[in-house]
Amino acid sequence: MTSLCDHGFYEDVLYVYKRCQLYGCLYDNYTFPFVTKVCSCLGSVKIGGVHCKVWRSGFVGNVFVQTGLVDFYAKIGFYDEVFEVFKEIGLRGLKANESTLASLLPVCSRLGKFHVGVSIHGFALKCGYLLDEYLVPALISIYGDGGNLSIARDIFDCLSQKNVTIWNAMISAYTQNHKFEDSFLLFRQMLQNDVQPNVVTFVSIVPACKSFGSTCGEAVHACVLVRGYENQVSVATVLISMYSKLGNVDSAKFISHRVPHKNVLIWNSIISGYIYNKCWEESFGYLS
Template structure:
């Protein structure tokens, strides 16, 4: 792609619309960097292929797979009736790259064009509402989820639990979990993380004990939230018990838990124990 310029390609290929479109499609596999995609986008515009739907869809797909969805924002607007898979791919990539404002605008555009949504679509949009602390938008999405028949989908429900937790509405988050017939560990983790995030420390421990009562196996995310609370409260005895359980389950030296473990012991005055964990 180093020599990908309009002049060199025109001199090398036939420039009628059909043949040139086929040629451009063959170039997508060569794209590896941001500048490659920029050059290809310019090529599409200069040669009038911005309305060529298969080329544009492929360009958007490549931008998403390479982690540069922002380069495809203007191109996506030209897609007539984007498929559900393309919509979800684009929303996911925008979400993964922290372009949350664009997630909402792209979703609204798709919705207005008559595109459908599914249980993969909603979590990306709800996550964007969480990241932007947009309570009104999140509540509207909750209504849409129920209206569209996804109110009992566990993945969507969990994303709503996380949303209400992030905007400080723990009553709604807890109510949602209580309404789920079979919440999984991800749902419980979202609730525990929410209570921890909102400094409702007693509730963190209550939810954890309920998880254990239900024979739910905690994960590294569960322990990370619990150790943060133990560290803040200086609850060394409970922290040691958790450390033992984490070790028993094979999580004790997990990369995400080590900083929380060190903090728990250090904040309780157990500097030697904290140093031993660090050295290990």
């Protein structure tokens, strides 16, 4: 199951899990975390059966199993269940780990429960978790979502070693709050520190380009090309939107043509770009 999960064969993990049930194999501490993880990745709502099996097998008191359940419910959107499992961790005398808190924070953002996020931050500080590479981006994001950029930046600055996810979280927080100059300063600092940007970095920084003109947008686009991300749908979508808002419809169209497998986001972006630039006939041509 570990090997299959690590290589992305999620359906096969569930198959092995079901076969184990049929043969009456015993579970251990590692079985359910993998099963909940693949359910999260697959968006499977069959987790209810797995959760019941956790109870019946006596693993409900295992913090790694509980963390897997929190992560699943958070990603699928069963927010009431997320908080119920989190309460269960405390009631059973367990201490939530870094992964548990990192899974819970995005739920707080989506529900607008920023006060709960502050409490989680306090708990993480008390437990000594504030150097965790998964928890720190989640904390930066929730403060960014709440518009409290000073605390988000304090958390960012406290870490001497930062991975690309942490840089992305802070850049995204600035962009989201329309602090575009700060976004670019941080993006430049990231490159100077030899941290390689990824798809998420460009999705976070490209929307800020429209505030600085075409030269800036073209420079970031060049970075995208150098790193080979031009065919990534999420990156292409934001580039199309950027060029459209800068009035460069030809570049937006050129990018859309280079994406081999277009989804509805690409089509919507190019149509919206034509409409934004009052190219009515071209927009209807894409709808026909």
